[in-house]
Amino acid sequence: MTTAAGARRRRRLAETTATTPRSWRGTAVWLCCALLLAAGCTADADAASGRYSGESVEVAGSWTGAEQANFERVLRAFGEQTGARVRYTSGGSDLSVLVSSRLAGGSPPDVVMIPQPGVLAQYAATGAAKPASGTVAAAVRANFSPQWQQFGTVGGQLYGVPFKAANKSVIWYRADAFAAAGVEPPSTFDELTAVSQTLVDSGTAAMTVPGADGWPLTDWFENVYLQLAGPQRYDQLAVHQLPWTDPTVVEALRTMGRYWAAPQFLQGGPKGALQTTFTRSVADVFGAKPTSAMLYEADFVATEIAKLGVYQVGRDARHFAWPSVAGTGGTVIAGGDAAVAFTSRPVTMELMAYLATPEAAAIMAERGGFLSVNQNLDTAVYPDATTLALAETLLRAETLRFDLSDMTPRSFGGGNGASMWRLLQAYLAAPGSDPAVVAARLEDAAAKAYGAP
Template sequence: MRSLALTGLAAALTITTGCSASTPATGELSGQTVEVVGTWSGDEQSRFEEVLQQFEKRTGAEVEYTAAGDELPTVLETRLQGGTAPSIALVAQPGLVARYATDGKLKPVTGNVASAVDANFAGAWKQLGSVNGKLYGVYFKAANKSTVWYNSNTFATTGVGVPRTWEEFLQGGRTLSEAGQAAVSIAGADGWTLTDWFENVYLRTAGAENYDKLSRHEIPWTDPTVRTALQTLAQLFGNAQLIAGGAAGALQTDFPKSVTNVFGTPPKAAMVFEGDFVSGVISTNTSSEVGTEARFFPFPSISGSKDAVVAGGDLAVQFKDDTATTALMEYFASAEAATVWAKLGGFLSPNKNVSSDVYPDDVTRELAKQLVQAGDNVRFDMSDLAPAAFGGTKGAGEWKALQDFLADPSTVDATMQRLEAEAAKAFKR
């Protein structure tokens, strides 16, 4: 495990936002050290370090960052068992946070940190950071997983407009198909993308309250609301002409390939659904330019549903409650801290007081606006909220059930029964 002390890094940005009254004065925390563990490496790590450096400059504290990558849950478990917990961890799995909170390993968020969360975040984000009604964390970085990316050249040549409703989305797909172009490239080889499809449809057809209940398994997967969502999804999955390669081809397509199918040369489909991170694949693996050939629109409204966002995100939680650790948590809850990374790119903040003007391009500005404007209609990725055996295991649980549903969308009732059996086992109910 490698720790990186940030003292001495050159400053890249000057923050103009004033400090809160409770923020320690310059140099007040000199001699104190805070260790932060997160998943970020490479460019993300460098940008996060610039955020931390601003805190160091203001307070005099030293911050050490440990990049744990995808092994973060294992790293934390080992550290906790060894009695060497970090000060703060940035965790993307709410289930892990809930377990640590229930086991008494986390410190609740109180005082100035809780006040900053109330001032800067919609209530939905506070709820997402809470366990049994008690706040345990601050969402610092978020992902917008309610975006459909499209090839603007293909739309222009076929005369298809940007759809706002599910009906328009399907009709546009039929128009594309009639013009000889598959409408959508689906990454069916990666079961997690299919859970995102389901979640976006379910949030719009069943509503936020039922979404919360299903995510906690308080209603079964045999509930009529699940049937409606699967039947709606089958309108796309069941029409082979709308899908690049049909269902069989989709089940052989991984996520990066689904993106290059749309933005490669020549394009094999006009649209691909997934989160804001699609832009990274476009920039790395194709010659298309994000904001020009590659654009996005919000996941379509279904039956008049309001704007809503399925999100992911990294929650800062504290294992220690010394003065320096709590001060850094308050900083993470501020618009000031988020603004540092927002200016550098590759970042979305759920903080409603971060100005959209600070984002470096129009696409990111629009992604951030969509995330913030959804307000309390933001819901966390349901599969990430579930036990991993159900919502996060390759070839099993929800991933495999939805892959089989993509292969045969006529099996709505059988899919519901299978999902309920798998969920009941995972939730032990």
């Protein structure tokens, strides 16, 4: 941890230990030792004994660039404590291909950072993923809420350690566009429609939708569906206990379709949206020559805005929560990456337990572009108010559910070219089409993906 970040942490601990429920209890030294003892070791003992000296452990994930560099700092810290040599292998967008080929060759990575509970469940069913050891489970129970523990659990057995989280119920907007149109951030979906119309009347497209990538369209559906149908039906739909032809699905599709079909709401219209990638969409709103006022996508939009260097996050580039639909609210769709063991070696489980600690999360959190749901992480490490607010929302949400498409079989919702992606792209291309027909096509694809006869 940097000296400045360490000072912020010490100040925060001194000010809030007695009053803040998620703040650390006792001194930082006591907590570090207690959590590491729960994982079956102490940092000092490991560093002194080098208990894993000469052993190598490999972690595979999809992260590249700055995310990879920051995660490698976490792995180096583990190596310094234990003497183990830790190597990170990036699979990028082809992580599943990398893992499958390594499994076929009999040499899987020791740990894989998996962003999809549905994929985790498939690996657990085949025995490729290994159950978390008792010390890992103890560390997860000590640091994460039951809800987040459940996201990494299959058949009552813990496999995944939550590490990086995503807040996927966020709409980003340009403050100057809203000021020029004389509008404020909406709190309901009807207000979003009214604000969008006012923006169009003022001469700017309301929303950029990155339809070319497919996955953002599933996020649209999930936010609308959770609020319209409620958490129980959401959970049932995620595991195909509820058919996609259910009236609640049809109504969610209809709600989305009405917005997508509204004249000039979408930058370039529906056809233009289908040619817009996620990276392009951020530039359309926050680039040097912006053409749109809003963009729906997760907290990681902030990182892309910063890369463009035109608008400052928190000042010129702001966000508001996904607006309530049909009088509901307080719901949040989350995503994230969980560490999953593919070997049962002691050093593997030691690393898994370390990734469950607030110390590991702090190394990435203080560098930005990262949210943690570790309840014992001192939030003073976050580098700015926007990131802090997004992380706090994940911890305080009244109703929290994981990204639905990521909980389905990969062929349906969790991979490039998945059926849900393609069918929602087709609906975007013709948003005036019958949503019941789209729902029937989704049900046909889901039945095949879930193995229905």
